[in-house]
Amino acid sequence: MSETYTPDFPEAPQTVAPAHPNRQTLDLLARRRSTVAKLMGGPGPDPQQLNTLLRLAARTPDHGKLFPWRFMVFEGDARERFGEILEARLREIEPGGPEDRYTFERQRFLRAPLVVAVISSVTPDHKIPEWEQILSAGAVCFNILVSASAMGFAAQWLSEWYAYDETVAKAMKLGPHERVAGFMYIGTATEDPAERPRQPPRIERWSS
Template sequence: MFNDRSTPLSLLSTRRSARPREMVAPGPSDAELRDILTIASRTPDHGKLAPWRFVTVGADRRDRFNEILQDAFRIDRGRPDADDVSAIEQFAHQAPCLVVVLYSPQESAKIPEWEQELSAGAACFNLLAAAHAHGYVGGWITGWAAYSDAVRDHFGEAPERIAGFIYLGSPGVELQERPRPEYDDVVSEWRGT
């Protein structure tokens, strides 16, 4: 299923995202998910503010999640057509496991909000890496729902924002490697000029 994950470097070099719509059971057990989220919390966090939090959406709550998304679409974008309704329903029900990651900025005189946002992004990545280490695939999705206050209000309150919907499961199809940037295109040496 995966390349060797026996060392930290091979784990990091083989992690890749999967499409949530292609994920199948099994997903993480309750104990595995607890471990994944505990690891996700071990992220760079200047000032120890924990400016993020995780909300799990169980399989028994996916129908309600779909209702929330359908209602929010109407509020944000107007009457959905049949394709919108179908896409929203798929979004709500895809993959065995769903974690909503909230960016929860903390008031701080010392830690800028930008650093807190970076910490939330790092927590999302740690979640994906921990899922991979447990033998699962993950997909970090945003889209219109992540920017909808009507959706956010069911998980948190302003000034919180949805950092992403992270879906976890097993791959239903063989994962394809995507193009990666060329080393020289993204790495340079500063010469002090």
């Protein structure tokens, strides 16, 4: 069941608690897993849930209050229209392939009811290094995974080939300092994902 609870977002300059001890949050972080897009079905977030999800995602640290990211939402018919662009592009760069490969591209975004592209939008030549602005966009992507999970949805962070294709970037009207940080697929899992191997954290103690 998807959670319809809407949290109470604070407004500046309100104070907020410095910590939010919560066992369920710890369990979520300890057990959260991506669900591969091919094991995703409906429902996805409704408009109100999507609004909550993206407000939560946008509560991400960013140095200098640049908000160096924006969202592009793909839902309904727009998913297949975007797929037509992917198909056309693949026919161009990999002609003569098997037809089912092109059909897959056309239907790529239909794997989930909702795809949100997180676009890293960097202010160049700023005192805040580009690296930090890009890291903030990555943190937004992870925030989507965690928030979607807490709201009862399955999610996966994908780049795949089309995050790096210039023609696709043009079709998305990305600016010269913009890149896709992630295509976030969001829906409902058709089966429970199996855990993947996790490395123990590599930790050393610094000493002079």
